[in-house]
Amino acid sequence: MKFIDEYRDRAGAQAYARALRRITTRPWTLMEVCGGQTHAIVKFGVDTLLPPEVTLVHGPGCPVCVTPLELIEKAIEIAAKPGVIFCSFGDMLRVPGRDRDLLTVKAGGGDVRIVYSPLDAVALAERNPDREVVFFAVGFETTAPANAMAVFQAARKGITNFSLLVSHVLVPPAMEAILSSPAGKVQGFLAAGHVCTVMGFTEYEPIAARYHVPIVVTGFEPIDILQGVFMCVKQLEEGRAEVENQYARAVRRLGNQPAQQLVNEVFEVVPRKWRGVGEIPRSGLGLRPAYELFDAERRFDVAGHALDEPAECISGLIMQGLKKPPDCTAFGGVCTPEHPLGATMVSSEGACAAYYRYRRIPIASMEETRHGR
Amino acid sequence: MCLAVPGRIMAIEGDDPILRSGTVDFSGITKRVNLSYVPEAAVGDFVLVHVGFAISTVDEDEAAKVFSYLRAMGELAELGDEPS
Numbered sequence A: 001m002k003f004i005d006e007y008r009d010r011a012g013a014q015a016y017a018r019a020l021r022r023i024t025t026r027p028w029t030l031m032e033v034c035g036g037q038t039h040a041i042v043k044f045g046v047d048t049l050l051p052p053e054v055t056l057v058h059g060p061g062c063p064v065c066v067t068p069l070e071l072i073e074k075a076i077e078i079a080a081k082p083g084v085i086f087c088s089f090g091d092m093l094r095v096p097g098r099d100r101d102l103l104t105v106k107a108g109g110g111d112v113r114i115v116y117s118p119l120d121a122v123a124l125a126e127r128n129p130d131r132e133v134v135f136f137a138v139g140f141e142t143t144a145p146a147n148a149m150a151v152f153q154a155a156r157k158g159i160t161n162f163s164l165l166v167s168h169v170l171v172p173p174a175m176e177a178i179l180s181s182p183a184g185k186v187q188g189f190l191a192a193g194h195v196c197t198v199m200g201f202t203e204y205e206p207i208a209a210r211y212h213v214p215i216v217v218t219g220f221e222p223i224d225i226l227q228g229v230f231m232c233v234k235q236l237e238e239g240r241a242e243v244e245n246q247y248a249r250a251v252r253r254l255g256n257q258p259a260q261q262l263v264n265e266v267f268e269v270v271p272r273k274w275r276g277v278g279e280i281p282r283s284g285l286g287l288r289p290a291y292e293l294f295d296a297e298r299r300f301d302v303a304g305h306a307l308d309e310p311a312e313c314i315s316g317l318i319m320q321g322l323k324k325p326p327d328c329t330a331f332g333g334v335c336t337p338e339h340p341l342g343a344t345m346v347s348s349e350g351a352c353a354a355y356y357r358y359r360r361i362p363i364a365s366m367e368e369t370r371h372g373r
Numbered sequence B: 001m002c003l004a005v006p007g008r009i010m011a012i013e014g015d016d017p018i019l020r021s022g023t024v025d026f027s028g029i030t031k032r033v034n035l036s037y038v039p040e041a042a043v044g045d046f047v048l049v050h051v052g053f054a055i056s057t058v059d060e061d062e063a064a065k066v067f068s069y070l071r072a073m074g075e076l077a078e079l080g081d082e083p084s
């Protein structure tokens, strides 16, 4: 596929790997923020091409993984109500709540549906005026314009049986939380390309300056990631801490302004709790008062009990770059994608699921698989 | 979750800026995509599509630079690493 296959070229990747080896003189720890990047790094073995001095740690960039348990519980409660059509992206269905997940609700007769776009949920609401259609609006900045448009269209068409259960989180506050943590060891960031496609990258400029950390807006294919790492290491080696844009084919400095305008129309910045990390001020989006009619948490009176993570799950530390999945005693044993204990094992973009899928076989045979592509 | 896939716009419909949509071809699979957020995009352009929305056009000149970057940095030529 154009704009994908050429960025998986082996010779190109190796040229970057060699160039990186030449410029790296010291150990550096970089974090890739986005779960899509984590998935690609583990799947293609990008980390195995890096010089031994360069360590990639995986960030909190999987919206499924950071959605707090009490919101999962609220989703389950709403989905189980008679008359509700509960719509979600597929990844959310298997995230475990207290004693069941959304799939269990579906198996028990609940009308839970996987949709491709929030607009599909609006269309369902239009076709089923006697039902309540709820969309589980999970995502980062990348997905906010789509959810904003769904609400905006529903409002304009006078659709009253549609609402969003909002779990929208923002990337820059999470990066700041990681940088200000005393245990933190991240020296450079690969910023999430598609988040920046929407938002641009001006928000990162003060962060780079304040924490003296290079931030490279990076794409999702192996060569993109290798170039992002190269640019980041080059800055570190030269003592620079700037925001650079590796993913210029899709990211402009100011981002997508029509999209930002509609997001601003419908949503406002609110504090959000991040699963495994805790509450971060001004780190999420909630519906503005003018659109509160579309807020499922108001429409349905649901408690959403606060729940503790299973004790053995260290996903919070993994998402802060402090641990890697194999460090968890449950990894691959009591915790597997079929029976996940934590959300990072559910989503294909969660670090635990990526390691489970691609890293239980020895790296040597990984190389063969990769080279055989 | 933030996956966005590049595809080429085959047709554009709708004058209402909010409902502007089109058919986008992803190497043989076509989908209807909301184009409200890429008012500049025209038939034949590549766009990045996320959950049914085009979130940007793909800049073809910038797309090619990833492959000339190392050479431009002098990282290939000076070390005789030029692929033949």
Ligand code: SF4
Pocket (backbone or CB within 6 Å): A312, A313, A314, A315, A318, A325, A328, A329, A330, A331, A332, A335, A336, A340, A341, A342, A343, A344, A345, A352
């Ligand atoms: S392997 Fe399972 S239990 Fe361990 S950190 Fe990952 S999700 Fe949590």
